[in-house]
Amino acid sequence: MLNYVRRHGLMQPGDRVGVAVSGGADSVGLLRLLLEARAELGIVLSVVHFHHKIRGAEADADEQFVRELARAFDLELHSDSGDTPAFARDHKMSLEAAARKLRYGFFDRLTGGSTVHRVATAHTLDDQAETVLMRFLRGSGTKGLAGIYPGAGGWISASVTSSVRKTGDPPTAVSSVPAPPPAPRIVRPLLEVGREELRLYLQQLGQTWREDASNADTGFTRNRVRHEILPLLRQLNPNLEQVLSETAEIAREEENWWHEQTSAQPDLWAPRSAQPGLSVPSKMWVDVLLSKPVALQRRLIRMMAEGPDVHLEFRHVEAVRRLAAEEARRAERVVELPNGYEAVRRERELWFRHRRPITEGPCYTLALDVPGECEVAGRKIRASLTRDLGCGGREKGPYVRAVVLDSALRGLSVRNWRAGDCYWPAHTKEAKKLKELLQSPHIPREQKPYWPVVTYGEVIVWVPGFAAPERFQARESAPQALLLEEVLLPVEPNRS
Numbered sequence: 001m002l003n004y005v006r007r008h009g010l011m012q013p014g015d016r017v018g019v020a021v022s023g024g025a026d027s028v029g030l031l032r033l034l035l036e037a038r039a040e041l042g043i044v045l046s047v048v049h050f051h052h053k054i055r056g057a058e059a060d061a062d063e064q065f066v067r068e069l070a071r072a073f074d075l076e077l078h079s080d081s082g083d084t085p086a087f088a089r090d091h092k093m094s095l096e097a098a099a100r101k102l103r104y105g106f107f108d109r110l111t112g113g114s115t116v117h118r119v120a121t122a123h124t125l126d127d128q129a130e131t132v133l134m135r136f137l138r139g140s141g142t143k144g145l146a147g148i149y150p151g152a153g154g155w156i157s158a159s160v161t162s163s164v165r166k167t168g169d170p171p172t173a174v175s176s177v178p179a180p181p182p183a184p185r186i187v188r189p190l191l192e193v194g195r196e197e198l199r200l201y202l203q204q205l206g207q208t209w210r211e212d213a214s215n216a217d218t219g220f221t222r223n224r225v226r227h228e229i230l231p232l233l234r235q236l237n238p239n240l241e242q243v244l245s246e247t248a249e250i251a252r253e254e255e256n257w258w259h260e261q262t263s264a265q266p267d268l269w270a271p272r273s274a275q276p277g278l279s280v281p282s283k284m285w286v287d288v289l290l291s292k293p294v295a296l297q298r299r300l301i302r303m304m305a306e307g308p309d310v311h312l313e314f315r316h317v318e319a320v321r322r323l324a325a326e327e328a329r330r331a332e333r334v335v336e337l338p339n340g341y342e343a344v345r346r347e348r349e350l351w352f353r354h355r356r357p358i359t360e361g362p363c364y365t366l367a368l369d370v371p372g373e374c375e376v377a378g379r380k381i382r383a384s385l386t387r388d389l390g391c392g393g394r395e396k397g398p399y400v401r402a403v404v405l406d407s408a409l410r411g412l413s414v415r416n417w418r419a420g421d422c423y424w425p426a427h428t429k430e431a432k433k434l435k436e437l438l439q440s441p442h443i444p445r446e447q448k449p450y451w452p453v454v455t456y457g458e459v460i461v462w463v464p465g466f467a468a469p470e471r472f473q474a475r476e477s478a479p480q481a482l483l484l485e486e487v488l489l490p491v492e493p494n495r496s
Contacts, residue, residue, distance in 0.1 A: 001033055001189050002040065008150040010187040011118065013042030017187075018078055018116035020048045020107070021069065023062035023210035026122035028069070029198035030190055032207055034120065035073060046070075048110065048119055050103045051081035054095070055214060062210050078115060080106045096220060104186075111185040123148050123188040126195040129244035130225050133233075139314065143302075146255050147248030150191060151184025194241065261296065262303045270349045283351040286324040297321055305352060311338055319343075324350055336439070368412040368454065370482060376452050379464065380487040381414050387480045413455045421453065423460050426467040437466060454484060 005011055019034055021027040031047065038045055047070040051063050063079065070077040088098035107119040128147050135144035190198070202209060218224045234240050270283035282304055289297055301320050305312050312320075319335045320343045326333065328347050335343045342355045366374045373382040417434045424431035438448045443465055454462040461472045464486040 001193060002037055004150070004192050005037075005041065005187075005189050010120075010151055010184060010189055011041055011043055015041075015043045015117045016046065016115075017043045018046045018048040018107075018110055018119045020050075020103075020119055020121045021066050022049070022122075022212070023065045023069075024122075024212055024215075025199050025202060025209040026124055026127075026190070026195060028207060028209040029193075029202050030120060030122040031069070031073075032202065032205060034189070046076040046078060046116060048107070048116075049077065049079045050106050051079065052084040052099050052102065053081055054084050054099070055212070058213065062212070065210050078110055080109075082106075096222070107186060118185055118187050120187050120189055122190055124190045124193055124195050124198065125241050125245055126226075128191050128248055129241040130222055130230065132244040132248050133230070134221065134225055141314070142251040142254050142258075145247060145251040147245075147251070148188060148191060149252065150188055152186040191245070258299050262299050265292075265300065268300065270351075283349045284324075285348055286328075286345065286350050287348060289324055289350065294321075297324075305337075305341075313338075320350070363416060363418075365413055365415040368414050370410060370412065373487075374414050376414060376416075376450075379452065381452060381454065381464070382485045382487055383412060384483050384485075385480050386483040411456065412461070414452050415455060416449075417451050417453050417463070421460060423453075423463050423466065424469050425463075426470045426473065428467075434460075434463065437463070440465070 011017060017034070019027070019031045021031055031045075034041075034043070034045055047066060049063060049066045051059055053059070055062075067077060067079075082102040084095060084099045084102055087093070087102060088095050091098065091101075093101070110116050111119060132145055132147045135147070138144070214220070215223060216227070218227055230240065237243060265288075268284055268288045270285050284300070284304065289300060292300065298317050298321070301317050302312055316335075316337050320337075323333060323335045323343055323345045326345065330347060332344055332346045334345070336355060337343060337352070340355050341352055344351055344353055364376060366376060368374055368381060368383050371382075371384040373380055375381075417438070419435070421434040422431045423434050423437060425437075434453070438451055443451065452464060453460045454464075456472075462468045462484050468484075
């Protein structure tokens with residue numbers, strides 16, 4: 001552990017280090033190891049504990065165990081608590097994500113003041129392997145495969161130079177003069193130590209620890225990986241944890257190299273002229289972006305997204321690249337991205353911003369005769385009778401253009417969608433607000449405020465672009481049925 005701490009510059013003489021202790025074997029092992037090493041490292045230790053309010057009396061007993069452990073070694077205890085289940089519900093997060101958010105918020109408060117310089121957590125070699133595997137299974141690139149970093153909150157790598165940029169700023173050229181990295185606020189000294197090795201160490205000391213029963217609950221993703229998937233993979237490679245940890249090390253160094261490459265692109269960034277809704281103070285020249293190799297294009301787009309914390313997947317990056325490759329126009333074109341963001345292209349410039357909320361378009365209501373048709377919002381809705389009950393759901397381009405409904409439906413109307421409208425397409429679990437359904441990326445944003453719906457009285461029987469509700473679909477025994485079709489009208493060429 002000492003060599004790992006020194007190699008990565010995780011602690012400096014004089015540091016006040018709070019050791020995050022849950023009461024489990026890993027964290028208790030970290031505390032005992034640092035107690036042995038504190039004189040040599042020149043650090044002052046304290047104990048940090050967060051009560052997540054998840055496991056009732058068992059968690060209370062964990063807190064008491066940690067309190068007694070701190071008292072036994074005459075260490076100051078910093079403790080806090082939070083209602084994790086309530087936080088998870090309020091913020092629509094998993095219990096795991098909510099616990100981590102609350103815990104690290106506590107760590108930030110400790111290190112943000114003068115209480116401690118750093119908080120040491122007990123992430124082990126096994127934790128690293130589990131993280132790398134989970135991210136691989138989710139389709140992560142090398143940034144995700146870099147796994148758990150030895151330090152966080154200012155730490156990047158001992159090999160990174162003084163080119164570190166502020167979030168959201170356009171990068172500048174990399175300095176050729178190396179500078180020491182900023183000291184990390186969260187440190188993980190045990191990433192080369194196995195979980196079983198720690199338990200053996202504690203047994204030799206005669207040190208007890210607490211067992212968290214939730215660690216055996218395979219309802220949690222990490223536990224399922226730990227108890228079910230890794231044991232199977234270990235049959236193919238008994239050294240699996242070490243291999244995955246080495247993969248993370250390789251990925252981290254490659255990420256550092258890519259960071260330097262993406263930072264050295266001063267010709268890429270457009271002037272920061274005022275733009276409505278601009279969320280990131282950086283804009284790209286698309287022609288410069290497209291002149292770069294594809295791998296670098298993808299990296300630059302991801303880097304631009306780091307400011308708003310968009311977390312782009314591969315398909316999002318490719319959508320932004322396609323937007324950049326389109327012919328330059330004066331009018332804005334957008335691609336929707338996760339977490340309420342969108343990429344915007346206008347003429348030579350590309351940027352990110354918060355997505356504007358969808359609002360209702362001007363109200364309209366048109367009668368739809370059978371047979372008959374009406375034109376609205378750049379599309380034609382046609383109604384007719386058919387005996388071909390299998391013609392519904394035809395694909396004509398990116399949308400489902402046709403549905404077959406019960407022939408008894410007469411007196412139809414076409415109107416624009418309105419606030420509060422709900423719709424239940426076939427083969428979906430439940431009805432949803434139409435405003436949410438229209439967030440679908442296959443619907444052009446500029447058309448969403450005017451999107452039509454077909455109604456029978458007050459009931460919506462079809463929304464173009466989505467399947468009809470099951471209760472309105474034609475029965476096989478029907479002699480004929482109502483065919484509703486959406487026909488796109490030709491688009492006038494852009495004269496601007």
